[in-house]
Amino acid sequence: MPVSLDEVYIAVIGAGRVGNCFLKQLAYLRKSCPSPCLRLCYIGIIGRALHHVDYSEVEIDTALGKLKSQGQAPPSIPWIIDYLAAAPSKVVLVDNTSASDLAEAYPLFLRRGISIMTPNKKAFSGSYQLWQDIFSGAKSAGSHLFHETSVGAGLPIISTLKDLIVTGDEITQGGGQKWSVTVRKAKQLGYTEPDPRDDLNGIDIARKLTILSRLAGLPIESPTSFLLQNLVPQELQAVQSGEEFLQRLPEFDNQMEMHKAAAEREGKFVRFVGSIDMPSREVKVGMERFARSHPIAALQGSDNIISFYTRRYGENPLIVEGAGAGGDVIAMGVSGDLLKTLPHIAW
Amino acid sequence: MPVSLDEVYIAVIGAGRVGNCFLKQLAYLRKSCPSPCLRLCYIGIIGRALHHVDYSEVEIDTALGKLKSQGQAPPSIPWIIDYLAAAPSKVVLVDNTSASDLAEAYPLFLRRGISIMTPNKKAFSGSYQLWQDIFSGAKSAGSHLFHETSVGAGLPIISTLKDLIVTGDEITQGGGQKWSVTVRKAKQLGYTEPDPRDDLNGIDIARKLTILSRLAGLPIESPTSFLLQNLVPQELQAVQSGEEFLQRLPEFDNQMEMHKAAAEREGKFVRFVGSIDMPSREVKVGMERFARSHPIAALQGSDNIISFYTRRYGENPLIVEGAGAGGDVIAMGVSGDLLKTLPHIAW
Numbered sequence: 001m002p003v004s005l006d007e008v009y010i011a012v013i014g015a016g017r018v019g020n021c022f023l024k025q026l027a028y029l030r031k032s033c034p035s036p037c038l039r040l041c042y043i044g045i046i047g048r049a050l051h052h053v054d055y056s057e058v059e060i061d062t063a064l065g066k067l068k069s070q071g072q073a074p075p076s077i078p079w080i081i082d083y084l085a086a087a088p089s090k091v092v093l094v095d096n097t098s099a100s101d102l103a104e105a106y107p108l109f110l111r112r113g114i115s116i117m118t119p120n121k122k123a124f125s126g127s128y129q130l131w132q133d134i135f136s137g138a139k140s141a142g143s144h145l146f147h148e149t150s151v152g153a154g155l156p157i158i159s160t161l162k163d164l165i166v167t168g169d170e171i172t173q174g175g176g177q178k179w180s181v182t183v184r185k186a187k188q189l190g191y192t193e194p195d196p197r198d199d200l201n202g203i204d205i206a207r208k209l210t211i212l213s214r215l216a217g218l219p220i221e222s223p224t225s226f227l228l229q230n231l232v233p234q235e236l237q238a239v240q241s242g243e244e245f246l247q248r249l250p251e252f253d254n255q256m257e258m259h260k261a262a263a264e265r266e267g268k269f270v271r272f273v274g275s276i277d278m279p280s281r282e283v284k285v286g287m288e289r290f291a292r293s294h295p296i297a298a299l300q301g302s303d304n305i306i307s308f309y310t311r312r313y314g315e316n317p318l319i320v321e322g323a324g325a326g327g328d329v330i331a332m333g334v335s336g337d338l339l340k341t342l343p344h345i346a347w
Numbered sequence: 348m349p350v351s352l353d354e355v356y357i358a359v360i361g362a363g364r365v366g367n368c369f370l371k372q373l374a375y376l377r378k379s380c381p382s383p384c385l386r387l388c389y390i391g392i393i394g395r396a397l398h399h400v401d402y403s404e405v406e407i408d409t410a411l412g413k414l415k416s417q418g419q420a421p422p423s424i425p426w427i428i429d430y431l432a433a434a435p436s437k438v439v440l441v442d443n444t445s446a447s448d449l450a451e452a453y454p455l456f457l458r459r460g461i462s463i464m465t466p467n468k469k470a471f472s473g474s475y476q477l478w479q480d481i482f483s484g485a486k487s488a489g490s491h492l493f494h495e496t497s498v499g500a501g502l503p504i505i506s507t508l509k510d511l512i513v514t515g516d517e518i519t520q521g522g523g524q525k526w527s528v529t530v531r532k533a534k535q536l537g538y539t540e541p542d543p544r545d546d547l548n549g550i551d552i553a554r555k556l557t558i559l560s561r562l563a564g565l566p567i568e569s570p571t572s573f574l575l576q577n578l579v580p581q582e583l584q585a586v587q588s589g590e591e592f593l594q595r596l597p598e599f600d601n602q603m604e605m606h607k608a609a610a611e612r613e614g615k616f617v618r619f620v621g622s623i624d625m626p627s628r629e630v631k632v633g634m635e636r637f638a639r640s641h642p643i644a645a646l647q648g649s650d651n652i653i654s655f656y657t658r659r660y661g662e663n664p665l666i667v668e669g670a671g672a673g674g675d676v677i678a679m680g681v682s683g684d685l686l687k688t689l690p691h692i693a694w
Contacts, residue, residue: 028515156503167682168375303663312676316650318669328659335514343690
C-alpha cells in the first residue's frame with residue numbers, strides 16, 4: 001500500500017501580478033484538497049522575505065501583510081536552498097518571478113530534492129547548458145519540474161506537446177502568436193512589457209519557441225541562435241525610453257502599412273509569428289502572410305494561438321487558443337502544475 | 348522514500364480501430380518507459396480472449412495473431428474482474444470498446460482496485476446513478492479512472508476542464524462541434540457512424556455534453572434529458588437502413604438550404620453545436636447561427652472545436668480544436684492517460 005506524506009511544504013518567491021493570484025489559489029487549494037496539506041513555509045519578494053526557523057506555517061491569507069510588517073531582508077539563494085532542503089517533508093518551490101539569478105539556481109534546488117513549478121521563462125530559454133543541468137539535476141534527485149505557464153500562460157500547450165511526444169507522435173511544425181500594430185493601445189491595455197520594444201523585438205516569442213523546440217527535441221542553443229525579425233525600426237532600437245519609442249513610432253507607420261497593403265492585395269493578412277519546422281530543424285520568428293480563413297485571423301486581444309502539426313493529426317493541426325497573458329490565468333497554470341505534481345512527490 | 352512497483356499489469360479489451368493503434372503505442376511505451384514495466388496480461392475482443400492463469404506476459408507485438416490462433420471464448424465479466432483483482436501487482440483495464448455491458452461493470456472493476464483508462468463514452472454518459480457509482484467505486488478502493496478520449500478524442504478537453512475547475516475558475520459556457528450537411532461525403536470519408544443518423548440525431552454530441560456537464564458540476568440525468576434537436580427529418584427516422592436514409596435524404600435538401608440561406612442573409616452561417624450554460628444550467632444541442640469571424644467558421648473535416656468561457660478567461664474563451672475522431676489520436680489520448688496514471692498507482 002502506498003504511504004501518503006501528510007504535508008508538502010511550499011516556498012513562494014515573487015508576489016506581483018502572478019504571485020498574488022497564485023497565493024489566492026493556493027489558499028483555495030489548501031482548503032479544497034485536504035490531503036496532502038499544503039504548508040506555506042517561505043515567502044519572498046524583492047527586498048523582503050518571511051519564514052520561520054522551525055518551518056511552522058505562514059498563514060496564506062495574511063502572508064503578504066505579514067511580509068510587509070515582519071519581513072526581513074531576503075537570505076541568499078544558497079541559504080534558501082539549505083533551508084528548504086532541510087524541511088521535514090517534501091518541498092515545492094513556486095517561482096513567480098522572471099528573475100535570471102533564481103532561474104540559474106534551479107539545478108541546485110532540484111539536486112537537493114526540491115521540486116519547482118514556475119512560469120519563469122528564463123530557466124528554460126537560457127543557455128542549453130542550463131536546460132541540461134536543470135533536467136539532469138531533477139533526474140538525479142527524483143525532484144519534479146513543471147513549467148506549463150512558461151509558454152502561453154494557462155493554455156495547455158506544454159502538456160499537449162509532451163503528450164504528443166511521449167506517446168510516439170512526431171511533430172512536424174508548431175508555432176503562432178498575434179502581433180499587434182496598435183502598440184500604444186496594447187500597452188494601455190497592459191498587454192505589453194513596460195517597454196513595448198521588449199515585445200516587438202521578438203525576444204518574448206523567441207523564448208517560447210526555444211522552450212517548445214527543446215521539448216520537441218531540438219537542442220536550440222539560445223533564443224538568439226535562430227532567425228529573429230526585430231519589428232522595432234532600426235532607428236528606434238537605440239532610443240533610451242519606451243516613451244520616446246512610442247512618440248517616434250508614428251514616423252514608421254507607413255512602412256507597416258505597406259506590408260499590410262501588400263498582403264491585402266493577395267487577399268491575406270500579416271501576423272507576427274514564430275514557427276518550428278522539425279524536419280528541416282528550422283526555427284524562426286517574423287512577419288508572415290496568412291489566408292483570411294486561417295484560424296489566426298479570428299484572434300482577439302492578447303490571445304495566443306498555437307498549432308501543432310503532427311504525423312497523426314495530418315493536415316489539420318491540433319490548435320490551442322486563448323489568453324496568453326494575465327496574472328490569474330498564469331497562476332491557474334502554476335496551480336494546475338502543483339496539483340499534477342502532488343501524486344509524484346507526496347506518495 | 349517512495350517504493351516503486353516494478354510492474355503494472357495491463358488488460359486490453361477491444362482491438363478495433365482504436366485498440367489496434369493502442370496496442371502499437373503500448374509496445375512503444377513498454378520500450379520507452381522501462382519503469383514500471385507495462386505487462387499485457389489479458390487481451391479480449393468479441394468472441395475471443397487470451398490470458399495465462401499465472402499472469403505471464405502476453406507479448407504485445409504478437410498478441411493479435413495469437414489471439415486469433417490460440418484465443419478462447421471470452422470469460423464472463425465477473426470472471427475477468429476476479430482474475431485481474433488477483434494479479435500480483437496493480438492492474439489497469441484499457442477498454443477500447445464502446446460496449447455498454449462493460450461500461451456498466453466499471454464500478455465493480457474500480458471497487459476491486461482495478462484502474463480504468465477508456466475512450467468509451469457509455470460509462471460516463473449513461474445514467475447519473477452509474478456516474479456516481481463509478482466515482483464512488485474508484486474512491487473507495489483508491490483506483491484511478493481517466494477518460495480524456497471520451498470527449499474529442501486526443502484533444503486536451505477533459506484535462507483542461509478539470510484544471511479550470513480544480514484551480515477554482517468558474518465555467519460560464521462551453522461547447523461546440525461541426526455539423527456537415529454533406530452527409531454522404533462524410534460517410535464516405537469515414538467520419539460518420541455506419542448509420543449516419545447516429546450522428547445526425549445529436550446523440551453523439553449529447554453524450555459528450557453530458558460528460559462535460561457532469562464534470563463541470565451539473566448532475567445531468569442522461570443524454571436524453573435536455574433539449575436535443577434531431578437533424579434526421581421526422582419522415583426518415585423510422586426508415587430501416589442507413590442506406591435507405593441516404594437515398595431519401597435529397598428530398599429534404601431544400602429544407603436545409605432554407606436554414607442556410609436565412610443565416611446568410613444575416614451574414615452568418617449555420618453549425619450544429621452543443622452548449623452548456625452554467626449560470627442558467629441549460630444544456631442543449633441544435634443548429635445555431637455564427638458570425639463569419641467566429642473560429643468555428645474555419646473548422647475543417649471532422650475537426651472538433653470546444654470553447655471554454657470562464658470567469659478568468661472572460662470574453663475571449665480558451666479554445667481547443669483539432670481532429671475529434673480517428674483511431675490513432677484516440678489511442679494517443681488513452682496512452683497519455685495511462686502515463687498520467689502511472690505515478691498515481693505505481694508508487
